[in-house]
Amino acid sequence: MKTASAGTVESMDCLVTVSEGAPGSGLSIQLSGAATARFAPTMRKAVQEVATAMGASDLSISIQDNGALDLILKARTEAALARYRGGDTA
Amino acid sequence: MRLRRTMLYLPGNNPNMLLRGHLFNPDGLVLDLEDAVAMREKDAARILVRDVLRQGNFGTCEVTVRINGMDTSYWKEDLEAVVPAGIHGIRVPKVEDPKDMVLLDETLSEIETRAGIPLGKTLVFCLLETAKGIWRAYEIATASKRVTAIIPGGEDLTADLRTNRSAEGTELEGVRKMLVLAARAAGVDALDTVFPRITDDEGLRKEVGFIKQLGFDGKSVIHPNQIPIIHDVFTPTEKEIEKAKRIVAAAKEAAERGLGAVSVDGRMVDRPVVKRAEFTLIRAGLSEEVLS
Structure with missing residues (x-):
């Protein structure tokens, strides 16, 4: 299965991993990390915004968060999606 | 600067x-x-x-x-x-x-x-x-x-x-x-x-x-x-700051009175020395006291 990721699990960062979803499945977002229970809605919104702006769908996006601000989450999501699209599976 | x-x-x-x-x-x-x-x-x-x-x-x-x-x-x-x-x-x-x-x-x-x-x-x-x-x-x-x-x-x-x-x-x-x-x-x-x-x-x-x-x-x-x-x-020392302040003040006064030459502590001071004194005040975080 094609996957791509970006980021780290270091403090104030997050690791975003993108993998192929079923056709027509839209976006499936999984969150893990200490703060995700509290911030899940805003984190999902941030990821969705980036995916929509990049025209990405039918993907599974998994976030391992270690206290990343929204702007970091967005930057890591963009990098992971760009890598997924570019075939870079780093 | x-x-x-x-x-x-x-x-x-x-x-x-x-x-x-x-x-x-x-x-x-x-x-x-x-x-x-x-x-x-x-x-x-x-x-x-x-x-x-x-x-x-x-x-x-x-x-x-x-x-x-x-x-x-x-x-x-x-x-x-x-x-x-x-x-x-x-x-x-x-x-x-x-x-x-x-x-x-x-x-x-x-x-x-x-x-x-x-x-x-x-x-x-x-x-x-x-x-x-x-x-x-x-x-x-x-x-x-x-x-x-x-x-x-x-x-x-x-x-x-x-x-x-x-x-x-x-x-x-x-x-x-x-x-x-x-x-x-x-x-x-x-x-x-x-x-x-x-x-x-x-x-x-x-x-x-x-x-x-x-x-x-x-x-x-x-x-x-x-x-x-x-x-x-x-960061300049207190002594350097005090001297720089005196030089810049004298230069200001000379400029206001239309004088070319500047005298500080009884000695003539030329433009490069004034510039250096201004720079000392900038380094000391006192840029508001600088002439130009």
Whole structure:
């Protein structure tokens, strides 16, 4: 299965991993990390915004968060999606 | 005139440092896309640095980005990402040809025009990391009006000189003197290379005293703990401040009375001394007392 990721699990960062979803499945977002229970809605919104702006769908996006601000989450999501699209599976 | 006593490098792929670097109160920041970022992370770091810049919370720091060298395939993409995001300047590694400064100037102008940024706003800080770069320092510093500072390399330069870095810094002495001379002739700042031994506070203090005496305006910094030591060395003493205040006050009075000559403590003082006194007050954080 094609996957791509970006980021780290270091403090104030997050690791975003993108993998192929079923056709027509839209976006499936999984969150893990200490703060995700509290911030899940805003984190999902941030990821969705980036995916929509990049025209990405039918993907599974998994976030391992270690206290990343929204702007970091967005930057890591963009990098992971760009890598997924570019075939870079780093 | 902007103080550049300390310019702190922040690894471009590290959110923690990128977001918190300014809290250590350096005069400037260098968000690093070059050596601090692994090859396979160049893409992610570029996006991260761009977004951290857009957020724009850096206190009073002068914000610069070290792009990848102009001999790589990354530098234009780096510029496209970070210049529109809002920066004061670009730090360019391994500059050794004045023609590169002309090309960089043109590329920056194109990006500024497209982004609606005033033409010429983005300054350039040149890292001279080879013997050829040091040799051509004056030509490089005058190749574009954007060039605002030149900085000698450390490790790369000593390797190019076929020597290595010593605690005394003997191998860089001639280079540093040449660099200050070129900077002053070109009217740009001379900023020193990093001090690599991050736990050697005494060694750092000694080196900063030395480079200050040579005429450097500041130093690149790789660890926040180095900042207060460097600021301390560059901050004038009470005695120096008092003398500078008297000189500047006398110059003001002479100007108001239409007199050309300035007398302080019974001695005539010429214009370069007044300029130096003004600079002392700027370094002391008293720029409001400066004449011009």
